[in-house]
Amino acid sequence: MDLLNLFWLFLMISSIAPLFRQKIIETSRLQLMRKLEEKRGSRVIALIHRQESMSFLGFPIARYIDIQDSEQILRAIKMTDDNVPIDLILHTPGGLVLAAEQIANALAKHPAKVTVFVPHYAMSGGTLLALAADEIVMDENAVLGPVDPQLGNYPAASILKVLETKDRNQIDDETLILADISQKAIQQVKATVKRIACCHYPAEVAERLAEELATGRWTHDYPITVEEARELGLKVSTDMPAEIYQLMNLYPQAAQRRPSVEYIPMPYPTRPGVPGRAPQGNQHG
Template sequence: MDNMNTLDLLTFFFIAFVLYAVLLPQIQLWNLRRSRMGLIKEMEQAWGSKVLTMVHKKEAISLFGLPIYQFIDVEDAEELLRGIRSAGSRPIDVIVHSPGGQLLPSIQIARALRNHPHKTRAIIPHYAMSGGTIIALACDEMVMDADAVIGPVDPQVGDLIRGSYPAHSWIYATEMKGKNADDASFVMRHISERALSMMKDHLRELLEGRVDEDSLGEIDRMLLGGEKVHSLPISSKEARKMGLFVTTEVPDQVHRYMSTFRASKGSVEYLS
Protein backbone atom coordinates (compact mmCIF):
# COMPACT_ATOMS: atom_id res chain seq x y z
CA MET A 1 0.00 0.00 0.00
CA ASP A 2 2.82 2.37 0.93
CA ASN A 3 4.59 1.52 -2.34
CA MET A 4 1.41 2.22 -4.26
CA ASN A 5 0.96 5.57 -2.57
CA THR A 6 4.59 6.47 -3.34
CA LEU A 7 4.10 5.50 -6.98
CA ASP A 8 0.91 7.55 -7.19
CA LEU A 9 2.71 10.53 -5.66
CA LEU A 10 5.61 10.26 -8.09
CA THR A 11 3.17 9.97 -10.99
CA PHE A 12 1.31 13.05 -9.79
CA PHE A 13 4.51 15.10 -9.54
CA PHE A 14 5.66 13.91 -12.96
CA ILE A 15 2.36 14.88 -14.58
CA ALA A 16 2.38 18.21 -12.74
CA PHE A 17 5.93 18.91 -13.93
CA VAL A 18 5.05 18.10 -17.56
CA LEU A 19 1.95 20.30 -17.43
CA TYR A 20 3.99 23.11 -15.86
CA ALA A 21 6.74 22.82 -18.49
CA VAL A 22 4.30 22.70 -21.39
CA LEU A 23 1.47 24.99 -20.29
CA LEU A 24 3.30 27.77 -18.44
CA PRO A 25 5.26 29.01 -21.47
CA GLN A 26 2.05 28.97 -23.51
CA ILE A 27 0.16 30.94 -20.87
CA GLN A 28 3.02 33.45 -20.66
CA LEU A 29 3.05 33.76 -24.45
CA TRP A 30 -0.73 34.24 -24.54
CA ASN A 31 -0.51 37.03 -21.95
CA LEU A 32 2.32 38.72 -23.84
CA ARG A 33 0.45 38.53 -27.13
CA ARG A 34 -2.65 39.98 -25.52
CA SER A 35 -0.56 42.90 -24.22
CA ARG A 36 0.97 43.41 -27.66
CA MET A 37 -2.38 43.34 -29.43
CA GLY A 38 -3.64 45.96 -26.98
CA LEU A 39 -0.67 48.22 -27.76
CA ILE A 40 -1.08 47.72 -31.52
CA LYS A 41 -4.75 48.72 -31.22
CA GLU A 42 -3.71 51.78 -29.20
CA MET A 43 -1.16 52.78 -31.85
CA GLU A 44 -3.65 52.32 -34.70
CA GLN A 45 -6.20 54.51 -32.96
CA ALA A 46 -3.62 57.20 -32.17
CA TRP A 47 -2.00 57.28 -35.62
CA GLY A 48 -4.95 56.41 -37.88
CA SER A 49 -2.88 53.78 -39.69
CA LYS A 50 -2.55 50.05 -40.09
CA VAL A 51 0.21 48.95 -37.72
CA LEU A 52 2.27 45.90 -38.69
CA THR A 53 5.17 44.51 -36.68
CA MET A 54 8.09 42.25 -37.53
CA VAL A 55 10.15 41.67 -34.41
CA HIS A 56 12.89 39.03 -34.29
CA LYS A 57 14.22 38.47 -30.78
CA LYS A 58 15.66 35.51 -28.89
CA GLU A 59 12.69 34.84 -26.65
CA ALA A 60 12.62 32.21 -23.88
CA ILE A 61 9.02 31.18 -24.56
CA SER A 62 9.42 27.67 -25.93
CA LEU A 63 9.41 24.34 -24.09
CA PHE A 64 11.61 24.46 -20.94
CA GLY A 65 12.45 28.10 -21.70
CA LEU A 66 14.82 27.35 -24.59
CA PRO A 67 15.31 30.43 -26.79
CA ILE A 68 13.71 30.76 -30.21
CA TYR A 69 16.01 32.20 -32.88
CA GLN A 70 14.25 34.25 -35.55
CA PHE A 71 15.00 35.89 -38.89
CA ILE A 72 13.09 37.02 -41.99
CA ASP A 73 11.59 34.03 -43.81
CA VAL A 74 8.75 33.19 -46.20
CA GLU A 75 6.27 32.87 -43.33
CA ASP A 76 6.98 36.50 -42.39
CA ALA A 77 6.38 37.51 -46.01
CA GLU A 78 3.06 35.66 -46.16
CA GLU A 79 1.78 37.29 -42.97
CA LEU A 80 3.01 40.78 -43.80
CA LEU A 81 1.65 40.67 -47.34
CA ARG A 82 -1.76 39.75 -45.92
CA GLY A 83 -1.44 42.62 -43.45
CA ILE A 84 -0.49 45.09 -46.19
CA ARG A 85 -3.47 44.02 -48.31
CA SER A 86 -5.79 44.40 -45.32
CA ALA A 87 -4.68 48.02 -44.85
CA GLY A 88 -6.87 49.12 -47.75
CA SER A 89 -6.84 52.91 -48.00
CA ARG A 90 -5.07 53.43 -44.68
CA PRO A 91 -1.42 54.44 -44.30
CA ILE A 92 0.90 51.73 -42.96
CA ASP A 93 3.30 51.87 -40.02
CA VAL A 94 5.61 48.86 -39.82
CA ILE A 95 7.76 48.31 -36.74
CA VAL A 96 10.96 46.51 -37.79
CA HIS A 97 13.39 44.89 -35.36
CA SER A 98 15.44 42.30 -37.21
CA PRO A 99 18.96 41.01 -37.91
CA GLY A 100 17.84 40.30 -41.49
CA GLY A 101 17.25 36.95 -43.13
CA GLN A 102 16.36 35.50 -46.50
CA LEU A 103 16.55 37.79 -49.53
CA LEU A 104 13.42 36.57 -51.36
CA PRO A 105 10.87 37.32 -48.59
CA SER A 106 12.65 40.60 -47.77
CA ILE A 107 12.19 41.79 -51.35
CA GLN A 108 8.58 40.54 -51.45
CA ILE A 109 7.72 42.56 -48.34
CA ALA A 110 9.61 45.61 -49.61
CA ARG A 111 7.83 45.57 -52.97
CA ALA A 112 4.42 45.24 -51.34
CA LEU A 113 5.16 48.27 -49.13
CA ARG A 114 6.54 50.24 -52.10
CA ASN A 115 3.38 49.53 -54.10
CA HIS A 116 0.99 50.49 -51.30
CA PRO A 117 -1.00 53.51 -52.61
CA HIS A 118 -0.81 55.44 -49.32
CA LYS A 119 1.96 56.61 -47.02
CA THR A 120 4.21 53.98 -45.46
CA ARG A 121 6.51 54.46 -42.50
CA ALA A 122 9.17 52.12 -41.10
CA ILE A 123 9.81 52.50 -37.37
CA ILE A 124 13.13 51.12 -36.13
CA PRO A 125 13.43 51.13 -32.32
CA HIS A 126 16.78 49.33 -32.19
CA TYR A 127 18.06 47.80 -35.41
CA ALA A 128 17.00 46.65 -38.89
CA MET A 129 19.95 45.01 -40.59
CA SER A 130 20.33 43.46 -44.05
CA GLY A 131 16.83 42.32 -45.12
CA GLY A 132 15.37 44.56 -42.43
CA THR A 133 17.10 47.52 -44.10
CA ILE A 134 15.66 46.50 -47.48
CA ILE A 135 12.15 46.58 -45.99
CA ALA A 136 12.76 49.96 -44.33
CA LEU A 137 14.09 51.46 -47.58
CA ALA A 138 10.80 50.64 -49.29
CA CYS A 139 8.87 53.01 -47.01
CA ASP A 140 8.22 56.69 -47.61
CA GLU A 141 9.71 57.55 -44.23
CA MET A 142 12.08 55.90 -41.75
CA VAL A 143 11.77 56.69 -38.06
CA MET A 144 14.89 55.53 -36.22
CA ASP A 145 15.59 55.83 -32.53
CA ALA A 146 18.57 58.13 -31.95
CA ASP A 147 20.67 55.02 -31.18
CA ALA A 148 19.09 52.69 -33.75
CA VAL A 149 20.99 51.38 -36.79
CA ILE A 150 20.50 49.94 -40.26
CA GLY A 151 23.12 48.07 -42.28
CA PRO A 152 24.50 47.15 -45.73
CA VAL A 153 22.39 45.01 -48.08
CA ASP A 154 25.18 43.34 -50.06
CA PRO A 155 24.25 39.71 -50.91
CA GLN A 156 25.87 36.87 -48.96
CA VAL A 157 26.81 34.00 -51.26
CA GLY A 158 27.98 30.48 -50.41
CA ASP A 159 27.07 26.92 -49.57
CA LEU A 160 26.93 24.58 -46.58
CA ILE A 161 30.50 23.35 -47.11
CA ARG A 162 32.33 26.64 -47.75
CA GLY A 163 30.04 28.91 -45.74
CA SER A 164 28.51 32.21 -46.85
CA TYR A 165 30.62 35.28 -47.60
CA PRO A 166 29.95 38.73 -49.10
CA ALA A 167 29.54 38.69 -52.87
CA HIS A 168 32.36 41.23 -53.26
CA SER A 169 34.69 38.90 -51.35
CA TRP A 170 34.19 36.05 -53.85
CA ILE A 171 35.00 38.46 -56.69
CA TYR A 172 38.08 39.74 -54.83
CA ALA A 173 39.32 36.20 -54.08
CA THR A 174 39.14 35.06 -57.71
CA GLU A 175 40.84 38.26 -58.87
CA MET A 176 43.71 37.67 -56.44
CA LYS A 177 44.13 34.00 -57.34
CA GLY A 178 43.51 34.41 -61.05
CA LYS A 179 43.74 31.11 -62.92
CA ASN A 180 44.78 29.36 -59.70
CA ALA A 181 41.25 29.71 -58.30
CA ASP A 182 39.21 26.50 -58.38
CA ASP A 183 36.07 26.04 -60.46
CA ALA A 184 33.75 26.35 -57.47
CA SER A 185 35.17 29.78 -56.65
CA PHE A 186 34.53 30.95 -60.21
CA VAL A 187 30.97 29.64 -59.93
CA MET A 188 30.55 31.61 -56.70
CA ARG A 189 31.94 34.68 -58.46
CA HIS A 190 29.44 34.30 -61.29
CA ILE A 191 26.57 34.01 -58.78
CA SER A 192 27.94 36.96 -56.83
CA GLU A 193 28.08 39.22 -59.87
CA ARG A 194 24.47 38.36 -60.76
CA ALA A 195 23.32 38.84 -57.17
CA LEU A 196 24.97 42.27 -56.93
CA SER A 197 23.44 43.37 -60.22
CA MET A 198 20.02 42.18 -59.09
CA MET A 199 20.33 43.93 -55.72
CA LYS A 200 21.35 47.17 -57.42
CA ASP A 201 18.23 47.01 -59.59
CA HIS A 202 16.09 46.37 -56.49
CA LEU A 203 17.58 49.37 -54.69
CA ARG A 204 16.76 51.62 -57.63
CA GLU A 205 13.26 50.18 -57.80
CA LEU A 206 12.62 50.87 -54.12
CA LEU A 207 14.14 54.37 -54.09
CA GLU A 208 13.03 55.63 -57.51
CA GLY A 209 11.43 59.07 -57.24
CA ARG A 210 12.39 59.43 -53.57
CA VAL A 211 16.07 60.39 -53.82
CA ASP A 212 18.12 62.16 -56.49
CA GLU A 213 20.84 60.51 -58.55
CA ASP A 214 23.67 61.76 -56.34
CA SER A 215 22.01 60.35 -53.23
CA LEU A 216 21.24 57.11 -55.03
CA GLY A 217 24.93 56.76 -55.89
CA GLU A 218 25.94 57.36 -52.27
CA ILE A 219 23.34 54.88 -50.98
CA ASP A 220 24.57 52.31 -53.48
CA ARG A 221 28.18 52.87 -52.36
CA MET A 222 27.42 52.66 -48.64
CA LEU A 223 24.89 49.82 -48.65
CA LEU A 224 25.94 47.71 -51.63
CA GLY A 225 29.37 48.82 -52.77
CA GLY A 226 31.39 46.38 -50.69
CA GLU A 227 33.41 49.06 -48.90
CA LYS A 228 31.72 48.20 -45.60
CA VAL A 229 31.39 44.84 -43.86
CA HIS A 230 27.89 43.36 -43.85
CA SER A 231 27.41 43.87 -40.10
CA LEU A 232 28.41 47.57 -40.16
CA PRO A 233 25.95 49.63 -38.07
CA ILE A 234 24.78 52.75 -39.91
CA SER A 235 23.29 55.44 -37.66
CA SER A 236 20.32 57.70 -38.37
CA LYS A 237 22.73 60.60 -38.88
CA GLU A 238 24.70 58.64 -41.50
CA ALA A 239 21.46 57.51 -43.16
CA ARG A 240 20.37 61.15 -43.52
CA LYS A 241 23.75 62.07 -45.00
CA MET A 242 23.17 59.42 -47.66
CA GLY A 243 19.96 61.18 -48.65
CA LEU A 244 17.40 58.96 -46.93
CA PHE A 245 14.35 60.59 -45.34
CA VAL A 246 14.95 59.75 -41.67
CA THR A 247 13.53 61.20 -38.45
CA THR A 248 14.32 60.17 -34.87
CA GLU A 249 11.06 60.74 -32.95
CA VAL A 250 10.10 57.15 -32.15
CA PRO A 251 6.67 57.16 -30.44
CA ASP A 252 6.59 56.06 -26.81
CA GLN A 253 4.07 53.31 -27.65
CA VAL A 254 6.74 51.58 -29.76
CA HIS A 255 9.18 51.38 -26.85
CA ARG A 256 6.38 50.07 -24.63
CA TYR A 257 5.56 47.48 -27.28
CA MET A 258 9.17 46.33 -27.47
CA SER A 259 9.33 45.98 -23.67
CA THR A 260 6.72 43.19 -23.83
CA PHE A 261 9.20 40.81 -25.44
CA ARG A 262 10.81 38.49 -22.92
CA ALA A 263 14.54 38.08 -23.55
CA SER A 264 16.15 34.65 -23.40
CA LYS A 265 18.69 35.97 -20.90
CA GLY A 266 18.33 38.53 -18.12
CA SER A 267 21.85 39.85 -17.57
CA VAL A 268 20.81 43.54 -17.46
CA GLU A 269 18.83 44.92 -14.55
CA TYR A 270 17.86 48.41 -13.36
CA LEU A 271 15.10 50.22 -11.49
CA SER A 272 12.45 51.90 -13.63
Protein backbone atom coordinates (compact mmCIF):
# COMPACT_ATOMS: atom_id res chain seq x y z
CA MET A 1 0.00 0.00 0.00
CA ASP A 2 1.54 3.33 -1.05
CA LEU A 3 1.50 6.60 0.91
CA LEU A 4 -1.42 8.03 -1.04
CA ASN A 5 -3.65 5.08 -0.16
CA LEU A 6 -2.56 5.31 3.47
CA PHE A 7 -3.44 8.99 3.46
CA TRP A 8 -6.95 8.33 2.10
CA LEU A 9 -7.45 5.50 4.59
CA PHE A 10 -6.40 7.76 7.44
CA LEU A 11 -8.75 10.48 6.19
CA MET A 12 -11.70 8.07 6.03
CA ILE A 13 -11.06 6.71 9.52
CA SER A 14 -10.67 10.23 10.91
CA SER A 15 -14.01 11.30 9.43
CA ILE A 16 -15.91 8.20 10.58
CA ALA A 17 -14.42 7.85 14.07
CA PRO A 18 -16.28 10.86 15.58
CA LEU A 19 -19.59 9.43 14.37
CA PHE A 20 -18.90 6.09 16.08
CA ARG A 21 -17.75 7.89 19.24
CA GLN A 22 -20.93 10.00 19.31
CA LYS A 23 -23.09 6.91 18.76
CA ILE A 24 -21.38 5.13 21.67
CA ILE A 25 -21.99 8.14 23.94
CA GLU A 26 -25.66 8.34 22.91
CA THR A 27 -26.13 4.62 23.58
CA SER A 28 -24.46 4.98 26.98
CA ARG A 29 -26.81 7.86 27.84
CA LEU A 30 -29.90 5.85 26.97
CA GLN A 31 -28.68 2.83 28.93
CA LEU A 32 -27.99 4.95 32.00
CA MET A 33 -31.33 6.73 31.72
CA ARG A 34 -33.08 3.37 31.43
CA LYS A 35 -31.22 2.13 34.51
CA LEU A 36 -32.39 5.19 36.45
CA GLU A 37 -35.98 4.70 35.22
CA GLU A 38 -36.00 1.10 36.42
CA LYS A 39 -34.53 2.13 39.77
CA ARG A 40 -37.06 4.90 40.40
CA GLY A 41 -40.03 3.57 38.40
CA SER A 42 -40.28 6.81 36.46
CA ARG A 43 -39.93 8.46 33.07
CA VAL A 44 -36.54 10.23 32.91
CA ILE A 45 -36.24 13.34 30.73
CA ALA A 46 -32.92 15.17 30.38
CA LEU A 47 -32.78 18.86 29.50
CA ILE A 48 -29.04 19.47 29.48
CA HIS A 49 -27.51 22.46 27.74
CA ARG A 50 -23.78 22.33 27.20
CA GLN A 51 -21.65 24.26 24.76
CA GLU A 52 -21.42 22.28 21.55
CA SER A 53 -18.89 22.50 18.76
CA MET A 54 -20.15 23.40 15.29
CA SER A 55 -19.00 20.79 12.80
CA PHE A 56 -17.85 23.26 10.15
CA LEU A 57 -16.15 26.15 11.92
CA GLY A 58 -15.51 24.38 15.22
CA PHE A 59 -16.35 27.27 17.59
CA PRO A 60 -18.65 26.82 20.61
CA ILE A 61 -22.25 28.03 20.60
CA ALA A 62 -24.41 28.53 23.66
CA ARG A 63 -27.49 26.38 24.17
CA TYR A 64 -30.68 27.49 25.89
CA ILE A 65 -34.34 26.49 26.30
CA ASP A 66 -36.06 26.98 22.95
CA ILE A 67 -39.25 25.97 21.18
CA GLN A 68 -37.72 22.71 19.95
CA ASP A 69 -36.99 21.75 23.57
CA SER A 70 -40.58 22.48 24.58
CA GLU A 71 -41.96 20.46 21.67
CA GLN A 72 -39.86 17.41 22.58
CA ILE A 73 -40.54 17.57 26.32
CA LEU A 74 -44.28 18.10 25.81
CA ARG A 75 -44.29 15.05 23.56
CA ALA A 76 -42.44 13.00 26.20
CA ILE A 77 -44.92 14.08 28.89
CA LYS A 78 -47.83 13.25 26.59
CA MET A 79 -46.39 9.75 26.12
CA THR A 80 -46.19 9.21 29.89
CA ASP A 81 -49.13 7.60 31.68
CA ASP A 82 -50.79 9.69 34.39
CA ASN A 83 -49.67 7.17 37.02
CA VAL A 84 -45.99 7.24 36.00
CA PRO A 85 -43.75 9.76 37.84
CA ILE A 86 -41.51 12.08 35.82
CA ASP A 87 -37.87 12.81 36.67
CA LEU A 88 -36.52 15.87 34.85
CA ILE A 89 -32.75 16.41 34.87
CA LEU A 90 -32.00 20.12 34.44
CA HIS A 91 -28.73 21.78 33.46
CA THR A 92 -29.51 25.07 31.72
CA PRO A 93 -28.84 28.81 31.76
CA GLY A 94 -32.51 29.46 30.91
CA GLY A 95 -34.01 30.52 27.61
CA LEU A 96 -37.25 31.63 25.97
CA VAL A 97 -40.04 32.49 28.39
CA LEU A 98 -42.67 30.97 26.07
CA ALA A 99 -40.86 27.62 25.85
CA ALA A 100 -40.12 27.47 29.60
CA GLU A 101 -43.72 28.37 30.48
CA GLN A 102 -45.12 25.67 28.17
CA ILE A 103 -42.93 23.01 29.78
CA ALA A 104 -43.68 24.25 33.32
CA ASN A 105 -47.44 24.18 32.69
CA ALA A 106 -47.27 20.61 31.37
CA LEU A 107 -45.17 19.44 34.33
CA ALA A 108 -47.51 21.10 36.84
CA LYS A 109 -50.52 19.35 35.28
CA HIS A 110 -48.97 15.87 35.38
CA PRO A 111 -50.94 13.87 37.99
CA ALA A 112 -48.06 11.68 39.19
CA LYS A 113 -45.06 12.99 41.14
CA VAL A 114 -42.65 15.24 39.26
CA THR A 115 -39.08 15.54 40.51
CA VAL A 116 -36.54 17.99 39.10
CA PHE A 117 -32.84 17.19 39.54
CA VAL A 118 -30.33 20.07 39.42
CA PRO A 119 -26.76 18.70 39.53
CA HIS A 120 -25.11 22.06 38.79
CA TYR A 121 -27.40 24.95 37.84
CA ALA A 122 -30.86 25.75 36.50
CA MET A 123 -31.12 29.49 35.98
CA SER A 124 -33.97 31.73 34.82
CA GLY A 125 -36.36 29.54 32.79
CA GLY A 126 -34.77 26.47 34.40
CA THR A 127 -35.90 27.74 37.80
CA LEU A 128 -39.41 28.20 36.42
CA LEU A 129 -39.40 24.49 35.52
CA ALA A 130 -38.17 23.60 39.00
CA LEU A 131 -41.14 25.48 40.52
CA ALA A 132 -43.48 23.11 38.66
CA ALA A 133 -42.05 20.06 40.44
CA ASP A 134 -43.35 18.31 43.55
CA GLU A 135 -39.74 18.02 44.72
CA ILE A 136 -36.47 19.70 43.73
CA VAL A 137 -33.29 17.67 44.23
CA MET A 138 -30.13 19.78 44.12
CA ASP A 139 -26.47 19.04 44.62
CA GLU A 140 -25.24 20.75 47.80
CA ASN A 141 -23.43 23.32 45.62
CA ALA A 142 -26.01 23.65 42.83
CA VAL A 143 -27.90 26.90 42.28
CA LEU A 144 -31.15 28.25 40.90
CA GLY A 145 -31.73 31.81 39.66
CA PRO A 146 -34.26 34.67 39.46
CA VAL A 147 -36.87 34.58 36.69
CA ASP A 148 -37.28 38.35 36.26
CA PRO A 149 -37.92 39.28 32.59
CA GLN A 150 -35.19 40.81 30.42
CA LEU A 151 -35.82 43.24 27.56
CA GLY A 152 -32.90 43.02 25.20
CA ASN A 153 -29.76 43.71 27.25
CA TYR A 154 -31.58 45.26 30.20
CA PRO A 155 -33.64 43.88 33.10
CA ALA A 156 -37.25 45.04 33.02
CA ALA A 157 -37.02 46.13 36.66
CA SER A 158 -34.06 48.40 35.90
CA ILE A 159 -35.91 50.07 33.01
CA LEU A 160 -38.78 50.89 35.38
CA LYS A 161 -36.28 52.48 37.79
CA VAL A 162 -35.69 55.19 35.19
CA LEU A 163 -39.27 56.41 35.69
CA GLU A 164 -38.61 56.76 39.43
CA THR A 165 -35.36 58.68 39.10
CA LYS A 166 -36.07 61.06 36.19
CA ASP A 167 -38.83 63.45 35.26
CA ARG A 168 -41.07 62.03 32.51
CA ASN A 169 -40.45 65.10 30.37
CA GLN A 170 -36.74 64.26 30.37
CA ILE A 171 -37.23 60.66 29.22
CA ASP A 172 -37.25 59.81 25.52
CA ASP A 173 -40.22 58.05 23.93
CA GLU A 174 -38.38 54.77 23.35
CA THR A 175 -37.53 54.43 27.05
CA LEU A 176 -41.15 55.18 27.99
CA ILE A 177 -42.33 52.46 25.62
CA LEU A 178 -39.80 50.01 27.09
CA ALA A 179 -40.95 50.92 30.58
CA ASP A 180 -44.56 50.17 29.65
CA ILE A 181 -43.53 46.79 28.21
CA SER A 182 -41.37 46.12 31.28
CA GLN A 183 -44.28 46.69 33.64
CA LYS A 184 -46.48 44.30 31.68
CA ALA A 185 -43.68 41.71 31.46
CA ILE A 186 -43.09 41.72 35.22
CA GLN A 187 -46.82 41.39 35.93
CA GLN A 188 -47.10 38.51 33.48
CA VAL A 189 -44.10 36.62 34.89
CA LYS A 190 -45.30 37.18 38.46
CA ALA A 191 -48.71 35.77 37.56
CA THR A 192 -47.08 32.78 35.83
CA VAL A 193 -44.80 31.99 38.79
CA LYS A 194 -47.70 32.28 41.22
CA ARG A 195 -49.98 30.07 39.11
CA ILE A 196 -47.34 27.35 38.68
CA ALA A 197 -46.16 27.45 42.29
CA CYS A 198 -49.74 27.25 43.60
CA CYS A 199 -49.93 23.69 42.21
CA HIS A 200 -47.52 22.48 44.92
CA TYR A 201 -47.17 25.26 47.49
CA PRO A 202 -49.56 27.21 49.76
CA ALA A 203 -50.87 30.48 48.34
CA GLU A 204 -48.75 32.64 50.66
CA VAL A 205 -45.57 30.78 49.65
CA ALA A 206 -46.46 31.07 45.96
CA GLU A 207 -47.05 34.82 46.41
CA ARG A 208 -43.67 35.25 48.09
CA LEU A 209 -41.88 33.25 45.40
CA ALA A 210 -43.46 35.39 42.68
CA GLU A 211 -42.44 38.60 44.43
CA GLU A 212 -38.88 37.51 45.21
CA LEU A 213 -38.05 35.81 41.90
CA ALA A 214 -39.84 37.94 39.30
CA THR A 215 -39.52 41.56 40.39
CA GLY A 216 -35.77 42.15 40.04
CA ARG A 217 -34.70 41.96 43.67
CA TRP A 218 -31.45 40.36 42.49
CA THR A 219 -29.46 40.58 39.29
CA HIS A 220 -30.56 38.02 36.73
CA ASP A 221 -27.45 35.88 37.24
CA TYR A 222 -27.71 35.82 41.05
CA PRO A 223 -27.07 32.24 42.31
CA ILE A 224 -29.78 31.02 44.69
CA THR A 225 -28.18 28.33 46.86
CA VAL A 226 -29.85 25.35 48.48
CA GLU A 227 -30.11 27.22 51.79
CA GLU A 228 -31.67 30.30 50.18
CA ALA A 229 -34.07 28.18 48.16
CA ARG A 230 -35.29 26.55 51.36
CA GLU A 231 -35.66 29.96 53.03
CA LEU A 232 -37.90 30.97 50.11
CA GLY A 233 -40.09 27.98 50.91
CA LEU A 234 -39.05 25.64 48.10
CA LYS A 235 -39.15 21.89 48.71
CA VAL A 236 -35.46 21.11 48.20
CA SER A 237 -33.61 17.86 48.87
CA THR A 238 -29.91 17.11 48.38
CA ASP A 239 -30.33 13.35 47.96
CA MET A 240 -28.89 13.26 44.44
CA PRO A 241 -28.64 9.78 42.83
CA ALA A 242 -25.15 8.83 41.63
CA GLU A 243 -26.58 8.06 38.18
CA ILE A 244 -27.27 11.77 37.62
CA TYR A 245 -23.58 12.64 37.93
CA GLN A 246 -22.68 9.72 35.68
CA LEU A 247 -25.14 10.97 33.09
CA MET A 248 -23.66 14.48 33.20
CA ASN A 249 -20.27 13.01 32.32
CA LEU A 250 -21.81 11.73 29.08
CA TYR A 251 -22.58 15.29 27.97
CA PRO A 252 -19.07 16.59 27.38
CA GLN A 253 -18.28 20.21 26.66
CA ALA A 254 -16.82 21.24 23.33
CA ALA A 255 -13.31 19.89 22.87
CA GLN A 256 -10.45 22.22 23.76
CA ARG A 257 -6.77 22.06 22.97
CA ARG A 258 -5.94 21.93 26.68
CA PRO A 259 -8.43 21.11 29.45
CA SER A 260 -8.92 23.98 31.90
CA VAL A 261 -9.73 21.61 34.78
CA GLU A 262 -7.88 18.39 35.57
CA TYR A 263 -8.05 15.94 38.47
CA ILE A 264 -7.70 12.21 39.14
CA PRO A 265 -11.24 10.85 38.48
CA MET A 266 -11.67 8.65 41.55
CA PRO A 267 -13.12 9.17 45.06
CA TYR A 268 -10.72 9.85 47.96
CA PRO A 269 -12.24 8.30 51.11
CA THR A 270 -9.06 9.18 53.05
CA ARG A 271 -6.23 11.65 52.66
CA PRO A 272 -3.76 10.47 49.97
CA GLY A 273 -0.57 9.16 51.56
CA VAL A 274 2.94 10.41 50.85
CA PRO A 275 5.20 7.69 49.34
CA GLY A 276 6.93 5.86 52.17
CA ARG A 277 4.46 7.04 54.82
CA ALA A 278 1.26 5.56 56.20
CA PRO A 279 -2.00 7.30 55.17
CA GLN A 280 -2.99 10.10 57.58
CA GLY A 281 -6.78 9.97 57.19
CA ASN A 282 -7.71 7.32 59.80
CA GLN A 283 -5.03 7.98 62.43
CA HIS A 284 -6.03 8.94 65.95
CA GLY A 285 -4.10 10.64 68.72
